[in-house]
Each structure stands twice: as structure tokens, then as C-alpha cells.
Amino acid sequence: MAGSTYGTVFQITTWGESHGKALGVVIDGCPAGLPLTEEDIQIYLDRRKPGQTSISTPRKESDQVEILSGIFEGKTTGTPLSLMIRNTSQKSSDYSQIASCYRPGHADYPFDAKYGFRDYRGGGRSSGRETAGRVAAGAVALKILSAIGIDICAYTEAIGPVSIDYDRFDKAAILTTPTCMPDAGASARAESYLKECQLAKDSSGGVIACLVTGLPAGIGEPVFEKLDASLAKAMLSIGAVKAFEMGDGTLAAKSRGSENNDAFFMENGAVRKKTNHSGGTLGGMSDGSDLFFKVHVKPTPSIFQPQDTVNRDGENVTIEIKGRHDPVIVPRAVVVVQAMTALTILDLMMLNMNARMEYLERFYRR
Amino acid sequence: MAGSTYGTVFQITTWGESHGKALGVVIDGCPAGLPLTEEDIQIYLDRRKPGQTSISTPRKESDQVEILSGIFEGKTTGTPLSLMIRNTSQKSSDYSQIASCYRPGHADYPFDAKYGFRDYRGGGRSSGRETAGRVAAGAVALKILSAIGIDICAYTEAIGPVSIDYDRFDKAAILTTPTCMPDAGASARAESYLKECQLAKDSSGGVIACLVTGLPAGIGEPVFEKLDASLAKAMLSIGAVKAFEMGDGTLAAKSRGSENNDAFFMENGAVRKKTNHSGGTLGGMSDGSDLFFKVHVKPTPSIFQPQDTVNRDGENVTIEIKGRHDPVIVPRAVVVVQAMTALTILDLMMLNMNARMEYLERFYRR
């Protein structure tokens, strides 16, 4: 399983399974001189961990991060940061049935097809717990981006049929509602919907939106490493994400050019756009306006209804999943979206420092 | 502009601008022993080139490919294939206005912001002509995939408000309708709509769908190099693509788990799925069913109406674009979607050959 490394200059490698001893991430290429504590990382991990609200699983995962290397006198040294989270509360007994059956909507079957067998405890490497390493690394990237004036705000836009009302957008609510919706009213309605899903032994999908402010124009490498293409991959790399929309997204396909083009104008000596249908990219590079994109998340595949499936012996069977599972993936994935966005943008910004001869000459000052 | 290289094992590097001397691609990592002629590549390039129908620009680009290296006695040698297409019909005079103005919906402004200046002739590197190298490389990947039983079928699903009727799906029509729609009736209606757009000096967006059959289960590397994530990046790397949907895509976000999960069953000793809401991936790996995804394309940004914009001197100006431009990008992008899909899948299949100890032992037979 190569594929656990992400980024070219600011490069992370995650490791760990749901029910192994620990999971973590190595960050290589973090610039030296960043003040960094475990608390800086813990606040993001705490937003991902379960057991906090009525709509997330009552599993207790303390998810305490430990920095094992790369810090000296409170600052990053430029050497790899190794971050580890011990697994503490795994109860393997809950997962015994899935050893032999392929759960619908889960990765059990492709894992067996590819590797010959799998660590079936809690989904192993395909568990949502895998994202803990991403969030820990993202916390570091977010701290760096913040220092250069870039803010990344991700939030829940919809759960099932319930969408937020942008006229009631309240950024503070993202951190206080159990749904991570920036609209307390919509959040309450979404909670009701999720209760209904739970009663029906069912689950719900939803939509996460992300807004990036402060990004200069020109970030992203044209052709294959476009900013929007890189974000799309980052987002689809999060388990359960099934669609990505940049700016107007699917709506652009129904538009005419006269509707979709964003007119430029000057404001205080800066190039601005009158609208932002593009979502802040042109030709795969940031265009100086806010980045805006959406991510569509499928419903939790672990539902408590009986489901038809097959087992490893090639027999048709019925599976009834037990255990503790969130009725919706979205709220806990919001911080993962934020983290992956930070990792993607920071890496492209660092690559951008080599784009012009004048930058190189200025840097080496001769 | 690093970012012109794509793939890890089957690796391509494209180069060239719209109005330079030539453009092309180097393919490194192509297995030795594949019979290959220029004609194998030319048939795909011919599907991308303009001037063929009433809905594409009357520009003539002959787009003749020349294989410069990597072939001996009619077969690939394992060394890099260098494919070149000379630019022959560029008329720079058409493009003089854009030297100083930033066209709305185009990459002019970010290019200047990043690099300090740009080759403004015909859009330079951000021109759709850049995709010729991808299509040429894709032709080689498609030939290899075909030899191992994998078929990739891309087609136009919608142009503006006109969608195909899946009950009238006619694969042959993809190559015969000017829209690349597999439904001649819908294609005729789409042509009418495009005529209307052109009369209004406007343009239209649309949707491309892609179906991959014959792919074994287990392709894709979990975590960051997921099959669907890699496809998302491949698709968003195509200029003008604004959204990507895997399987049910955005619909999944509105679904319940009981609707979205695909039940497994056995058929003739093989694991099958009763439905394919997932679009053929689970946990980022192929699940043995058909891959299916959609790509949403924005309308051609070059429209003939006056548009507000700014120039390099920071003045608000009005631009009126001249020249020859397709009223819709979609039909010529269909073969680009097919090519990028082939490049992505082949590379992941080659990486997959290392997934198991038993494969390694069998290969080195000791």
C-alpha cells in the first residue's frame, strides 16, 4: 500500500489501523522555526473524535497526540515531526462477524481481492480512524497558513434533505452545533432527521463546504498539479466522499458563458472579480478571490438493518451489523476536509516559491 | 511549472503551447513489446482536433503525430516514447488584444500573477491544445488496457439543458454525432441549442460520463492514492472541468445508507453487486463492477459579447473577443476524459503488481 504519503515539499506519511497499537503521521519538510505544542494539534483531533454528541457514536477514543520528534526548545527544527496517537479503547469483540463477511458499502471485499486477506478489526486501515493522522498533520499546516494570513473554514452545508440557510450563516456555530452547521436552526432540524434515520436503523449522507480566504493569486501548478485538481484528489481521498464541486460545480455545466464568466475590475489597486462562479481558480491556479468548494459524502455504510452479502467462502449470506456507528459521517469529516485543504494549499504555496527567476535571485541575493 | 508530469510507473510528461513550434509528450515506463504505430495514436488525436463539425471552430489543426523515439521493429522497447505534433496553422494576429487584457474565465491573470508574464498567443500553455499530448499518451495506455481486456467508454451526457436518454443509448453514435452523444436525437436537440447560443454570442457547458468495463477488483492504493481520488484529480486537471461525481455522486449526499449500499451476491463463482451506486469503487479500490463517473464542464469562456475586465496596467476596460471558438468544450473533451482515465487506471494497475508477497515470489520464481 504505497499511497500513504501525501505532498511534495510539505510531505506527510500516515500509518495505523483502527485496532492496532497506535496510529500516526510523519511530517517531513515542515519549515524550521515554527512554535508548536501538542495542544496546537490536540484541539483539531478533539473535533474529530467520537463520543461527544448524541449524533456520534458513544465510543470513547481519547486520541491523545504525542510529538515524538522534530521539536526542540518549543519550535520545529526542520527535521521530521512524528506524531503518534495510541489506540486505547478498541473492543475487538464487536467486530468478529465481519472477519468472514463483506459488509456492503465497505472496503472489505476490495481489500481481500488486493492483499489476499485483511485486518478486519474495526475496518483496519480503511476505518475512519485513519484520518486522525491527517488531522494531526493538518493542524501543523493550518498553524503555518494562519501565520501567513490564510484562513480555512469548513462546515456542514447539508445533512440529508436539510441544508443551511446562507442568510443565517454564523461561523461560530460551526464549533458549537453537533452537526458543525453554521446555522443553529438547520442544525436542530438535521438532528431531528438523524434521529429519524436512527430509529429506522438507517443513516444519512450530507454535504461539506469549504471557504479559503487570504490566498494570493497564482497558487497551483498548471496542467497536472492544478490547485482545483489537487483539492479534488485530496477530498476524494477521504473515505465516503463521492463528489467534488469547485465554485458553481455541477451548475456550471448547465450555465452559459455569459453567466459563468466572472468579470474583473480594479479595487484599491488590486484585481478583483465581480462574481465568483469559478470558486477562486482559473487555469488551475488561484485567482486572488476566495476559494470555495463542496464535498458530497455518502451515508454511513454501517446500518443496522439486515443486508444481503457474500462471505469469504463465496456463499450468499445475510449480515446484521452490530456495534456503535455514527448515523452520519459528515460532522466528524468537517475537520478532515479542513486539514486536507490546508495540506494541499501549503504544499502548493511552497512549490510556488520557485516559479520565477527573480524569486530565486532575490532569495540567494547576489 | 513543475506539474507537467503525470503517473508513477507509466509516467508521462507533456510540453508545448498553443502557438509554439510544436507540442508533445514523453512516455516513460511503457512496457517493452507493445506493437505501436503512429496510426494507433492518430485516430485519437483526430477525435480531439477542431474544424470537423458545425459546432467546432473552423480552425484547421492537422495535428499529425510523429513518434521520435522508443520504437524498434514496430514495437515499444521500454525506453521513452517521444511523441511530437508540429503546430502548423496558428495565426497570431487573431490574439493580439489579449496580450494586455485579462479575459474573464481564462487563466491570463493567474499566469501573470505567478510567472510575471505569459505567452498570450492562443492561451499559451493554458490552451486546450495542451491536451493533445495527453490524448497521444492516452492512446498508448488505451492500447495496453485493451490487450488486457479493459474498455473505457467516454461520451457526452448533456449539453446545457439537453441530456441523453439512457433508454436510447447507442454506443456507435458517440463516434458519429458531432456532440459525441450516444443518442442521435438528443444530439440533434443539443446542436439546435448550441446554434441558439452562438446567435446570442454565448456558449454552453455540459456533462461527460465515463464507463470502464473489465477492471479487476483491488485496483487503487488506499488512503491518498485511491482510484476515485486519482480519477478526480485526472478529471479536474482538464481545463474547464468544475465537478466530479463517482457513481451516484452528489445524489449520495441526499441518500440513506439503505439506498446507497450495494448488496453483494455470488454469480458463477464471482462476487457481484446487485446495484452500483458506488460507481465501482469501495475504500478507494475497484470493487470488480464497472467504474462509472461524471465530469461537469463549464461553458467556453471565450464569448463574443463585450465583457468587463482589467488590463495589465490596472485599468478597467471592456474586451470583445474575436476569433474562432467552439460554442461548447464538451465534445472535444470526451477523448481527453477517455485518455486521462486510461493513464490513471494503467498506472494504478502497474503499481498493483507489487501488492502481495505471493506475486513477488511468483514473478521471481524461486
Place this chain on the structure above:
Amino acid sequence: MAGSTYGTVFQITTWGESHGKALGVVIDGCPAGLPLTEEDIQIYLDRRKPGQTSISTPRKESDQVEILSGIFEGKTTGTPLSLMIRNTSQKSSDYSQIASCYRPGHADYPFDAKYGFRDYRGGGRSSGRETAGRVAAGAVALKILSAIGIDICAYTEAIGPVSIDYDRFDKAAILTTPTCMPDAGASARAESYLKECQLAKDSSGGVIACLVTGLPAGIGEPVFEKLDASLAKAMLSIGAVKAFEMGDGTLAAKSRGSENNDAFFMENGAVRKKTNHSGGTLGGMSDGSDLFFKVHVKPTPSIFQPQDTVNRDGENVTIEIKGRHDPVIVPRAVVVVQAMTALTILDLMMLNMNARMEYLERFYRR
């Protein structure tokens, strides 16, 4: 400090400083199905650790490896293996002087120049302890290579003026002599020489040789990823290595073609070579004969004589290094050479599985 990741398919990322909490390595791309225990790894780490003989520092580093992920039911799962070694016996007080001075022959000054400051405790990331992660990963690669019939034998060829006598080559002695020499007599003489160096508050350099048997022809990618070029980088990446010789090495520059060429002949239906001046590579690929190369290691830079240097304040000062330091680096580096050779060869062998169209067709059996 990007640069902590090595390999393309079998890819490792090391982390950790001499005096941090721990150090370790993540192995991504290890094939699934390899039986693996901590003991498999520990035997190699034990060969690297200090405090074992009169010629190595009396520091005690227990270097116990812990496997944190990637194993299930005793076998690798294909997911990342995370291996950690806790630092247990570091005494920071020994290293206080070097906080402000640049030790001659050490990386102190370039670290400050590059990163602005450094973790000076025990050399931080530039300590020889950094190689523990490489050795742990190498142990896994060695187990895989062994399973496909490839053996890697590294040993000390010379320490200062004392060289082994190839007529007395005794492979078993590599593991029993304190010098890792395959010649007990030479080893005894080398020990005497090292005693003499120690009395003179000085240190010695030496030479490590490495022999690889069982490697099939064709391993290595021509041009930039040549087998010998990759080995050269692997070896020079080990701290203190100053020269690399493939086969006859420097002698080849003094030879004539008639002396240096290795004649081919047939033996039992196989292509063989009458001599092996090339050291087992031609055109950057293995030629089916044994690989043979040498690595030249500089003397331990930490010597106990007073040395002229400068401090961080830009003053000329005299430094007298205290503490516990090996009088020669070579013996403990032997297992590092073996590990880096294994990692390099295995990665190239895995890439080689994609070289031919017929391999691809055979693998996907259609």
C-alpha cells in the same frame, strides 16, 4: 527537511533525533503476506547498537523495536508498517558544549546555516542513531529478498592501514569479530591499531565491502535510476561515507578496455562472465553476476584532542570534545550498508515487474 523518504514502491520514511523521545520508520508498500515479528527486526538492530565491544562506545542503547501497525495474525497486511524505538539512555549533559560551537567534521554548522538553529543534543538528526530506522526497515527488505533467493553480505574490508586477506575470508567471522571483519587475524590487528588511535585521542577510517548473490539480470532502470547509481546514493546517504566504488572502481580508470571488459560465456544454459570487473552491472542494470561494491568511511570526527573552531557568535575558539565515541565508525555501519543495499535492490526489483508487456498480460491473465 524533506529527504527522509526513500524508495518509490517499497518506500520508507525515517524520523527521530538522537535525544528525542524516540526514533523510527514507516514502511509503505511492503507486500502483504510476509510473516514478520519484532524479533526479525531486532537481530539487525542489535548489530548496530553500541556498547558491545571494546571498540565501540560504552553507551547503552537498548534499541528495542516496537511494531505499531501493519501486522495482522503475524503477517504484513500491505498497509504501512510503523516501527518505533524509544530513546532510553540519553544523557543530555554530555553535550552541553556543542550547543554554541561547531564541531569540526560534524554537521553543526550547515544545520545552523540551513535551519537557523538545531537540536544540538547528541547531534540531533545528524547523529548516527538516525540509521536505526534504516536498519529496521532494511531487516524487512532483507527478509523479503531472502525469500526470493537473494543474499546480501556486507563486511569490514579495512580499518586504517589494516586490510583483510581475501584468502582467509571467513563469512562467519563477520558476526563474531568486533570489527565485523571476515578474517579474525586482520580483526585482531585492526583492534590493536584502534587502541593506538584511542591512546592518541584520535580515530580511524575504514572500508566496507558488500556482495550480493542471487540477483537476476536486468534489475535497475537505465539512465537516471541505474542500479549502481542508486546504490551510490544509498551509500553516500550514510553519514561519514566519502567514496563509492562499483566493482573495480577507481582501478577501472587506470585500466585498458582489454583488461576491464568481462567476457561472456555459456554455462549450463546460462549466460555467465569469466571475470567481474564491472561488479555485476552493465548499463546500470544487473548483469546476472554477483554485485560487488565498496564504501569508504571517514574517521569518527569526535576526537578528544583540542580542535580549532568557531562558535555561533562568530568567535574563534578551541573545542575539546568529551563523552563516549567510537574510535571507528565502520563496524557499526556494516549493517547499515547491508540494510541500504536491501532497500535499494528490493525497490528496483519491484519496479522491474512492469518492464515488459508480457509480464503485464501474464499478471492480469486475459
Place this chain on the structure above:
Amino acid sequence: MAGSTYGTVFQITTWGESHGKALGVVIDGCPAGLPLTEEDIQIYLDRRKPGQTSISTPRKESDQVEILSGIFEGKTTGTPLSLMIRNTSQKSSDYSQIASCYRPGHADYPFDAKYGFRDYRGGGRSSGRETAGRVAAGAVALKILSAIGIDICAYTEAIGPVSIDYDRFDKAAILTTPTCMPDAGASARAESYLKECQLAKDSSGGVIACLVTGLPAGIGEPVFEKLDASLAKAMLSIGAVKAFEMGDGTLAAKSRGSENNDAFFMENGAVRKKTNHSGGTLGGMSDGSDLFFKVHVKPTPSIFQPQDTVNRDGENVTIEIKGRHDPVIVPRAVVVVQAMTALTILDLMMLNMNARMEYLERFYRR
């Protein structure tokens, strides 16, 4: 044959065989704004081409470079530079014998073993002509390095038993002697030696040295991407190179620490070294002094004596090589060493721009 791409940020991909239509290189990641003409590149290619002196083959290869993309108004645009050299004087008839036989000292056999067959005309991809692409790319890197005050001087130090006298070092002679020796007297003696080799139907090896001045301290990424390790790989990637020595090289293995350590001192406010045994690197990073390393090159394997070998049918045969071959590889490889050094250093310098948080904050100025 993946392995034709070199570098991470300043990234090149070479292609082409000895007797194909053309060969060339794509440079991706070249900063925008560099003035560049074909003449800038041609002067380096002219130093590599044969037929110029009595000690090089009388083959005529005009090696005219054509820039196909990436330049606008005389400057690089930041998009890929595609450089092509048409093959013009190849006479395939000279090479018919080697189609079936494996030439000793050549890559014929490993190519067949790896790929199943090979382009045998003139050595195909393993021909020395492959380096033309490297030299063309190196010319661009050299121009950039020159603009930031870095000079790379490569020269012939020895041919067979004839070495230069450093007391007579004359830099200008490198470009005027047929041997590229910076010592006209030694060059004359080397020419005599080569004549003698030719009369004996034999060939000679030799040594190339390289000196880099003006490099700031801190270049190179510790651990696996060390500056010296990267240079070692770059050098061994040049066909026929069999050994690499950094600074004192093999001599370091025979030295004591007190001899090998370079003492630091202050000079005009800068950190300097009293000696340079290290060759300008410490801990894999530049230490602010000159880089110095040596490369040992084997004798031309194409000699005109009868040689024992085998053919593709597995028969023992005798081969007598015909045609035109240099009696020594060294002089024409000098510019290749210079080019590969430039490519390696520039790429590491560009990566270095991301090493510190303060660089990032200064670059994005907020």
C-alpha cells in the same frame, strides 16, 4: 524504463536513442524570466559532440538543438522547455553484428534480459548519445546558477597513467586541449598514451574532477537527499562511471580523525575552513567551502581486438567490433559531469527555499 526523469523541482526528462529520429529533453520547473537562446545551449552540446579531435571518433554528429516550447519573447515562461536534437549521420550498417551478440562491457545483455529485445543500432538508449539531453538541460541550469554566482568547473584529471600536475593548473586549457585537461603538458602525454592504446586496438580509462565555487552553506537535504549522495547518484548515472569520491574520498578511509577534520575559523565575518578534506559537505549539506569531487571512468568497452562472448541463441562466439569509437570516454564526458552537477545543485537549491518558517513568511509578506 521509468528512470528517465531527474530532479524534484527543476525536473528533466530525457528521451531518444542513438539511431532514432531524434533525441531530447523536457525541462519542467524552470523559473520564468530567464533569457535563453538556442546558442546558450549549443555551446555546451558542441563540447560533447564527437569528430573534433584525433582522440575522438571521426563520426560527424552536428547535434543542433532546437527549442520547441517554453520560450516567449526570448525568455523562459515557466512552462516546460522542450529541446530536440535531430539524429542526422547515423549509419546503421556499421552495427549489424551486434544485433545478435552481446558485446563485453556493454549493456546489450541486461537490456535483452530486462526487456526481451533491444534497439541494437549504436547501442540504442544505452549509447553515450543519451547524454546529449542531459547536457542541453544542464546548459539551462548552468545559466541560472551563473546568475546567482555559482561556477562549476569540470576537467580531466587523469587518462590512464597520465595525471595533471596541479601546480600547472590552467583553467583555460580545459577548453583548448583535446583531453579537456587543465595542463597542456599532461594533455600531450595523455594523447601519446592514447595513440599507443589505439595501436594496440585497446582503450583507456580516466578520471574527471569537478570544482564548484560560490555555493552557500546549507544546500542539500539531510538523510536520504544529501548533497554528496545526490551527486554520487548523478555521477554514477553517467554510463561508464565506476567510482565517486567526495573530497579526500578513498583517502579518508586511511586517515585519522585529526588529519581528516577541517578546522573552522572566522574570516571577514564569515565561517571558513582551514582545509577542505570533506570536499565541501558536512552531514550531507554544503559547508560554505568549495565542492570538490572526482569521478572514475572505465575504458571504452568497444575495442577492436577479438573478444569472447555469447549470442542470443546461447552460443559461445568471438566478436570483433568494427566502426568508429573513441579510445577514451573521459574528454567528452567532462561536460556531462558539469551538466549533471548543475542539475543536481540547482534542484537542491530550489528545494532549500522552503527550509525555514522565516523564508516562507518573508516570501508571502503578510
